[in-house]
Amino acid sequence: MPEPSGEPGSPGGGANGRVFDRVLLKLSGEALMGELEYGTDPERVERIAKHISEVHDTGLEIAIVVGAGNIYRGLQGAAAGMDRATADYMGMLATVLNALTLQDALEKQGSHTRVLSAIQVTEVAEPYIRRRAERHLEKGRIVIFAAGTGNPFFTTDTAASLRALEIHAEAILMAKHGVEGVYDADPALVADATFIPEITHREAIERGLKIMDSTALSLCMDNQLPIYVFNMADESNIDRIVHGERVGTLVSSGKAF
């Protein structure tokens, strides 16, 4: 497929009835794991790639931050006695593996992609350069941010908040599997956990709700960046969110009702 023409996009909303034209999608490592206990499930990855590629084809600019919980988490290594920073760097490298997996799957769907890494791995990914990321998005490429923030002691949730702000994404879309959004307790453990359709960043932090870690959530709060927590298993959800439909949980700076 030829590369798109390079006409600049039009962030700010409006095209095709969309309320958002540029979003940042956060995919946890577990999203790629499917029903497996570890690693990546090729069928799950293919489904996710198809879903992303289809919404991208409608003209939506999509950047993705991918985690690595399906492969490695720094805290695991630290718990086993490893130096935390070393373990975190391993976690960041693991996100590069997931980014390449996702890139391959998206390109099989016909999308054009670029992986931009916060840690230099120049043979396989471009270094992260903010302006370049924005240019790729304008040219119709899906940008995959790898290696988190590039710093130990952070998470890919913080990378999602940081990159979303840097590239002027209008919202973060936090993909979940098997749950519709945020609940007042873990629905896997508490049968009558109550679904929360809308909440402020501040309240989510105060109530300790597991949406993102507190560093990531604070960054969104301080910069009024909305977060949509939604079920990725429903293939229409991203499209519905970017068209202004209320799907999943909206975390924002002020309640709309």
Ligand code: UDP
């Ligand atoms: N990590 C890090 N700095 C970052 C992002 C990630 O050190 O900016 C490391 C950290 O060890 C983390 C691992 O990479 O545990 C994988 O990221 P994360 O746990 O956020 O993945 P997810 O939960 O989204 O699958």
